Amino acid sequence: MSQLASPPRPQTRRRDVLRRVVVALLAALTGLSLVPTTAGAADQTLTWTAGNSVTAYLTAPETAVAGTATIIFENSRATGNTTGMPHTLTFDTSTPGYNHDVDLNIVANPFDANGGYYEAEVTLTPGTYRYFCSIPGHGPMWGELVVTGDGGEPDPDTTAPTVTADVTGEQDDDGAYVGSATVTLGATDEDGGSGVDTVEYSLDGGAYAAYSAPLQVSEPGAHTVDYRASDVAGNTAEGSVSFTVVEPDVEPEPDTTAPTVTAEVTGEQDDDGAYVGSATVTVAATDEEGGSGVDTIEYSLDGGEYAAYTEALTVSAPGEHTVDYRATDVAGNTAEGSVTFTVVEPDVEPEPDTTAPEVTAAVTGEQDEDGAYVGSATVTITATDEEGGSGLGMVEYSLDGGEFTHYHEALTVSEPGEHTVAFRASDVAGNVGEGSVTFTVVEGDVEPEPDTTAPEVTAAVTGEQDEDGAYVGTATVTLTATDEEGGSGVASVEYSLDGAAFAAYTAPLEVSAPGAHTVDYRATDVAGNTAEGSVSFTVAEEDVEPGPDTTAPEVSATVTGEEDEDGAFVGSATVTIAATDADSGVDTVEYALDGGDWTAYTAPVEVTEPGAHTVDYRATDVAGNTGEGTVTFTVVEADEPEPGECTDTRATVVVDGVDTGVANAETEGGCLNDLIDEDGDYATRGAFVRHVGDVLRPHVADGVLTARELSTILRAAARSTIGA
Missing domain, CATH: 2.60.40.10 (Immunoglobulins)
Structure with missing residues (x-):
């Protein structure tokens, strides 16, 4: 966060201008940022200056320490701006790999109310900030500010986290747990500092699974729970606990009480209580009294067949509607309900844009x-x-x-x-x-003549x-x-x-x-x-009433990818579906691969299985009209690359779609992206992070990577969904 300060008084401002002229000249000659400070000022003062150039700031700091700071940005006659060229000092809050906790955007030119001089108070945290000038055509004006917490880079985390297990429950005289035992795992990473990434457990020698809640074991007999925790840096700690579960003497009472089920209707309402444009019906069910737990929730719209309730239901067709709903618990008890409401058309519906620019x-x-x-x-x-x-x-x-x-x-x-x-x-x-x-x-x-026109x-x-x-x-x-x-x-x-x-x-x-x-x-x-x-x-003012929508949407599909001489797609084919509706608007887009079930289309579909394929697709608009189509293509296997050949030739290292900005250098085993192997089989995200560290750490020693670049890649791997 940042806060712009008020401009100084006229007498003070004249003295400040003289000081800034000297500071700007010294900064231009020495590369240093020299700004006088006053009592009660922030921990540090950082100064940027600009002039007639649209390719670089005149002066800019390169390093700072974590804490409060006074940011000074000056683009004035005193700093050499003789043309009135505007510039900004903007901190980047979206590019991956940089700090995003300072939202700063100062616009300055010599003829504005402050004469091109501005100050702002910010709080900096350890890491790297990217700053730039956002004026169109000033793209080359950018740089990085490295902020340290203790004057240097933090040591890498090489200490495994602490992981413990606690077994609780009712015990008999022999120490066995009656009915069930609950295993609660706890993990901390205070010494290492990178933070706990994953906690996993294995019951009786089974496959490891992610731990998200205490584990309840009710199967009678002896049991062993192996457990482990990995931090973001890939360090792992392990442990094991054994116990016995015996059957209880008394069976629980059967559940004969139906669950509680309710429905709420929300949306914009007119003076008569009707819902304008659409109404949203949200159904909720609990089974606290019965105890067996809610098994299914279903609904029926306007007397239709009951369907599984998975998310809030939106009803947009004008008219009166009734939603019947019911919930059934695990023991088979059912509770029912009903809600009635009216939907009316909105006053004006804008025409959709179907014309290309x-x-x-x-x-x-x-x-x-x-x-x-x-x-x-x-x-x-x-x-x-x-x-x-x-x-x-x-x-x-x-x-x-x-x-x-x-x-x-x-x-x-x-x-x-x-x-x-x-x-x-x-x-x-x-x-x-x-x-x-x-x-x-x-x-x-x-050489071209200078531009004066x-x-x-x-x-x-x-x-x-x-x-x-x-x-x-x-x-x-x-x-x-x-x-x-x-x-x-x-x-x-x-x-x-x-x-x-x-x-x-x-x-x-x-x-x-x-x-x-x-x-x-x-x-x-x-x-x-x-x-x-x-x-x-x-x-x-416009006075337009739209007519009813009776036209199906337009829907099409394109297949892209590398093709061989026969038109087959090598390695994979990507199917992209596009749908437009000039009237009520597209509601859903779906596809079915090779005669399978219909699936909601949310992103291009990649098909890698070799052979002939058919993708059926359809789009339905808000009024219920449906358009359909089919596309057919063939996928063949790609030639295997030579051992050590660079197959992923992207310019930078990309982990799960996040560009780290680190160059994708070539090694004897292939490019860095090849070594990372995002498509490998990893049991957990922690296992993926450990793999990345194992294959890239040797390349820090041989100079292909710096320790900082490795840390950037490991952070991207820890934030990815690979192995999760």
Whole structure:
């Protein structure tokens, strides 16, 4: 957490400016961060400064110690900002492998109310923080701050945890447990410090299982419980306890009491008590008095057949409804109930977006007489979602057949030769538009002229208009900026709605509040040149009633993967199902593999079994209409790699989908990802963590990995679901 401090008084501020000028000059010359502190200040003061550059901060600290800290960020004339270029100091709170407990985002420029000078109080914890400038086009401005707790890296945990077992229950004169014995396991890791990861037990020589609650043993006879605990670092402690269970003299009374079952209806209600749009019925059952325990819970909607109750039931069909429900305990006793309610349609239902965004690419740069780009070519991708209306989701590009990458600024290609850039844009509703552009780059001999020309920026307002020209319901403002004449490329695009503060423009702006509106906008290129504009319009209220939905959803499936010459998929095939419904909306998507049971579709289905396969699929909308389809394909076995060959060629080490950021180096036994072997057979997550430590620890000694990189990979393994 962080808190911005108030700006200093004018007299104090003038003295502070002089001190900061000296500090900035010394920091630039020595690489040190020198900031005067005052009585009652935080444990330490950390200073970042910025200027005209969009590729690096002028000064930034590299290390700190855990505790409170005063963060100073200055982007002012005193630190050399002569163009008015805005910058931010933003702490990363999402990238794996970094600390995420400081939420800091300071925006500063020489012409703001503070003259580009800000302070914030934060609390730092041991680990590494990633910081960056979030202004579009300033992507290279980032770094890391390493925070230590005691001035150095913590020692690795090599001490096994402490694990104990306690056997309780009623005992006879011989010490045997009457009826049952309860084994309670306890584990701590105070000495090691990495924390307990798994606790497991084995009853009478059986397979080890995860311990989650005290173990009750009621089978008469002698028993032995072996137990073990592993910490996050992979250290394991073991133990064993033996005891005897004898039968009790008296049998328990039979359960003749039905369980207690209730139902609750929730949702938005109108003045008449009817549920608007949908009602949710939650059924709960207990069997405290009978004691045998609840066995099944079932429900029947509007007189239909009873079905197993597994989760809250949502009813969206307009009209009166009755849900009958019942619960049965293990002894066979049943309790029943019923609840009645009414569902009405909401006033307005927005039309779903089924139209893909429009996406184009422009290639700019100096060209020779053959049309080739001299020295480099700049590819600028522009995407809008005016017709669909759900708004842009993501824009991506692929250079020369490589993997698609998130597009956030103009792409410069300087490698001589012919190039192809494929590009695509998806909107919030999942529709995708795509295209490609091909060009040639040749080597150049002349340095480009400096960019002194402002970019071009325009605004287009779209939407349904009434006869007075007002936009009905919503007006969408799309900004477009190019820098073809200047050539340095667009760095940022910003807008201000109705006189509010300027904000970064990342997607078309939807304005739905009725009334007159004005959008001011501006664009700045990498060289700092700025162009401005303004557009005004009026929004009128919308009055639309949707009709009933009688049309089935559109559903399709695509099969992807590596194919051989016969079109068979090598090693595996991935089936991706897509469904859209322009009326009431998609409710469920399901699939059945090779004639099996229907299963809810939540993610692409990977099929690895060699042979011919058929996937049936279907989608049902909220109104109950269903669309279906089938796709058929063949999977063949992949060729076995040579011993020691690197088969997992990803650039970094990835554990259970988490990118650790550690380079996937090659070894004699294959790449690091090959050695980790995520698909191996591990009894527990602790066993997987121990395996990772065993196969990677030797590579710290031979210099392939550092101790810190090994610790990062082990933390990712401990947080994974592998073996769990």
